[in-house]
Amino acid sequence: MRNAIIAGALLLALPACGAEPQEAETETAAYSPRQYMQAVNDIARMDDRQYDETRKPGELLAFAQIDKGEKVGDYIMGGGYLTRLLATAVGANGKVYAFQPEEFIAFRPEYAEEQDAAVAPYSDDQGNPVGVIPLRGPIAAPGWPEPLDTIITVMNFHDLFISQMPDGTANTAVQMLYDALKPGGTLVVVDHLAAEDGGLDAADELHRMDRQLALDALTGVGFVLEEEADLYSRPDDPRDANVFDDSIRGNSDQFAWRLRKPE
Incomplete structure (x- = not known):
């Protein structure tokens, strides 16, 4: 179900003039924002809707390819924006594990x-x-109680790399994310994009993620980058300001990746 379905339809036209049959291909996406409208319109999200124009909840759920009945981890849930979306998206037979790191609560x-x-x-x-x-624990050890179909982390992946975290946090956490998924499961990462070669300093000082640093960490444990979306691409962002700066807050250039754990 997760991959785009390409349906080729052979349309035979037999007009009086004797024209040759014509062939047409129709491509339909298996996931679309429209199918998640119930989740987007959940009454529990009334306060969240002010952010929907920039955060594009339906598009994000479609990109993540969330199915009814899935077991999903909201990794570093923050204020719960994504948690509330996922709660309805997975349906009555699904489950959402909303993880809040102890390090965040202490701060x-x-x-x-x-x-x-x-x-x-x-x-x-x-x-x-x-x-x-709800789950609480160290940022690198959420304690997922069962294997997950999907894990999503939005605008927090860079926090694994900041100097306030214990040495080795990023490596341990990325391996944990891989191990937590079922074979064939997906990890969706959305984060503020740093300037090229921003490195660890970008995470520490600007709360932005160096693209290559993230990609190396994720593919290094076995993830395969399946698709990169431009949902939150904002080329006008010079990527040199702290994402909490009023000049850019809510409008930073962000990458969106869907990565796969091989079967």
């Missing part, structure tokens, strides 16, 4: 409250999580 305690708020709409009458399960 900003509100992250714990935001995790609780994101999970609450998907809990039963006794407050027990149903469908959306």
Whole structure:
């Protein structure tokens, strides 16, 4: 189901003039933003909708190729924007593991409250999580309780490389992401793009990700880059400002990758 379906239709026309049969090909995408409208319009997302124009939720879910019934990890969930989308997208038979790193909560305690708020709409009458399960732990050890079909991390991959993290965090976390997926599973990474050769300094100082550094880390453990989308491409961003700077916040140039763990 995950790959684009290409259907070739041979249309035979037999007009009176005796023209030769004509052949036409029709290409249809297996995933489209329209199929995720229920998730985008979820009432639990009322406060999120102000960000939808730039964050393109339907397009992101289509790019990630989220199916009903999937087990999905929201890695470094932040305020829960993606968690709420995934909750409806995977349906009643799916499950979302919403992971908030302990390091983030230690830096900003509100992250714990935001995790609780994101999970609450998907809990039963006794407050027990149903469908959306909160996880907390070290950034490189979320403790996923089962193999996952998909993991998505949005605008936080660079945090694995900042100097505040313990030595070896990036390598350990990337290997963890690979190991957490089922064979054939996918990892979707969206992050702020650094200038070419920005290296570790870009992550540390600008909260941006050096493209080659990320690609080497991910392919180094076995991931295959399946597709790169221009969903968040903003060529006017000079990529030299901190992403929290008012001059660029919310409008940074970002890459979007879908990577595959081989079968």
